[in-house]
Amino acid sequence: MTKYPxxxxxxxxxxxxxxxxxxxxxxxxxxxxxxxxxxxTVEEAVEQAKYVxxxxxxxxxxxxxxxxxxxxxxxxxxxxxxxxxxxxxVMPPVRRAWSNKAVKKTLTIPAWLDxxxxxxxxxxxxxxQSALKEELGIDNRLPCVxx
Numbered sequence: 356m357t358k359y360p361x362x363x364x365x366x367x368x369x370x371x372x373x374x375x376x377x378x379x380x381x382x383x384x385x386x387x388x389x390x391x392x393x394x395x396t397v398e399e400a401v402e403q404a405k406y407v408x409x410x411x412x413x414x415x416x417x418x419x420x421x422x423x424x425x426x427x428x429x430x431x432x433x434x435x436x437x438x439x440x441x442x443x444x445v446m447p448p449v450r451r452a453w454s455n456k457a458v459k460k461t462l463t464i465p466a467w468l469d470x471x472x473x474x475x476x477x478x479x480x481x482x483x484q485s486a487l488k489e490e491l492g493i494d495n496r497l498p499c500v501x502x
Contacts, residue, residue, distance in 0.1 A: 382394070386424070
């Protein structure tokens with residue numbers, strides 16, 4: 356797998372929405388296909404822009420797609436009434452959060468232990484995760500998922 360950088364910075368265009376459409380801001384990343392979001396306020400739009408950029412870039416990395424070079428901010432066209440700014444995606448926490456997805460494992464235990472655990476309503480997945488974390492000396496907290 357290709358080594359990707361830990362940080363990206365891409366220009367985003369923030370476009371005010373009409374009041375009859377509910378107001379707020381639409382956000383687009385001209386360099387990245389299908390990467391857009393919105394927010395009711397400027398602050399929310401900026402926050403959502405960071406999240407969507409991180410997710411879009413993560414999926415491009417995961418699919419081994421070529422990540423486009425960002426256009427310099429000064430070369431990005433912006434519609435009247437809108438504004439543009441760089442949005443920074445910090446990828447290590449995003450990669451950790453996405454890698455926290457569940458994977459199925461098959462295990463073998465004695466039938467009597469299985470029956471007893473079912474009677475006690477033991478959650479096998481939770482118990483195995485806790486035991487593995489303890490055995491491996493891993494802090495039991497999940498990685499921070501920003502969104």
